[in-house]
Amino acid sequence: MLSSKFSGLIIAVEELNHGEKREVFIACFVVIMFSAGLNVESIVRNNFPPTQFLWKQPEVFNPNFIQHHLELYIKPQYRIGPYLIGILLGYQLARYQRIPVKPQQSNRYISKSVLSQIILNFNNSVTMWSVAFFGIFFGLYGLYPALQGWDSIAWRAYHLLYGALHRDIFSIGIAFLIYICHTGIGGPINVFLSSNFFLPLANLSFSAYLFHMIPVVLTYMLVPFPIYFNTQIPLFIHCFVQLLITYVFAIICTMVSELPALNIERLLLSTPPKTTLKPIPPTDSELQLKTSEKA
Incomplete structure (x- = not known):
């Protein structure tokens, strides 16, 4: 599949x-x-x-x-x-x-076109x-x-x-x-969803997706069914246990297979970074140094 x-x-x-x-x-x-x-x-x-x-x-x-x-x-x-x-x-x-950075508008006044653009963005x-x-x-x-x-x-x-x-x-x-x-x-x-707390969970999300159905079925087989409850707390506890088991095994799966595969991919497919800076010949460097000393 x-x-x-x-x-x-x-x-x-x-x-x-x-x-x-x-x-x-x-x-x-x-x-x-x-x-x-x-x-x-x-x-x-x-x-x-x-x-x-x-x-x-x-x-x-x-x-x-x-x-x-x-x-x-x-x-x-x-x-x-x-x-x-x-x-x-x-x-x-x-x-x-890839969109270039737009120039900042002046704060002194808001023209009609800028105002209409603000309304459109809103x-x-x-x-x-x-x-x-x-x-x-x-x-x-x-x-x-x-x-x-x-x-x-x-x-x-x-x-x-x-x-x-x-x-x-x-x-x-x-x-x-x-x-x-x-x-x-x-x-x-965006501030909440971008908090550092979610970074480990985000890195484990794919492994958790692959593994999550196993603890779901496992917990259903272990608990008496149907589940009788008077409040929602037993359901939250049941789902929390499923998530806990899922992410424990997601950590193992990530460490054993996903991260090594990513490292191998970087080694095999990585290209040397391109730069537009060209090194200055040593003779030019010495000439510039002597000129600055004379000045």
């Missing part, structure tokens, strides 16, 4: 580097929509819920958790959208990095924050109707929409949040 995803990502990156940018964006959109269509077809054919339920399985959906996991949840063709959105985000961030900021908030909120809480088992025709259509697009919409929200913080309009949220 990882190899097929990785191959697709390499192809997309190469196309962005060497192909027509507009055509690549259109191709990514077509692939995302095709993946969403595959999700709809599988959900309708098997009566799957919009995504896997670990705590509560409404009776209106197919109760076969393993079938859902094997046929839909882990297949790359059903979840390729967020990877493509991440690649497009990286391309936009790289383009932003509107763009509000739009981007709205998209980021909606995407993240919809991805996290849009599952509530399915979790309640609402089964009218309209809600069935909503379940299909959520099952087909919730990963993509959530990824778009995260992408806009990253872009907002990267371009300097993140404010206190």
Whole structure:
């Protein structure tokens, strides 16, 4: 599964580097929509819920958790959208990095053009924050109707929409949040997310992603099920234990495989830094020194 995803990502990156940018964006959109269509077809054919339920399985959906996991949840063709959105985000961030620094406006007065530019930037900021908030909120809480088992025709259509697009919409929200913080309009949220506390967790995120499902299943097998609780604290403790186990093994995985692989990659693929400074010939240096002494 990882190899097929990785191959697709390499192809997309190469196309962005060497192909027509507009055509690549259109191709990514077509692939995302095709993946969403595959999700709809599988959900309708098997009566799957919009995504896997670990705590509560409404009776209106197919109760076969393993079938859902094997046929839909882990297949790359059903979840390729967020990877493509991440690649497009990286391309936009790289383009932003290449924009030259704009000259500072004078503080003595604000011309009409500058004022209109400020208003335009404000509107763009509000739009981007709205998209980021909606995407993240919809991805996290849009599952509530399915979790309640609402089964009218309209809600069935909503379940299909959520099952087909919730990963993509959530990824778009995260992408806009990253872009907002990267371009300097993140404010206190950017300060919080950029704090040094998150640096170790960020470096371990990929290994944690690869390993996280094992402690999730392990803890479910060890605790009595169903879990009865009167407050939310037992659920938080349960999830905290899963995170703790995940990151302990993510540290081991990173130290054993990921960091050595990165070091080998640097050794094999690194190029000597290019410099525009040319060394001055020794004769010129001595001539300049003698001239300065005579002066």
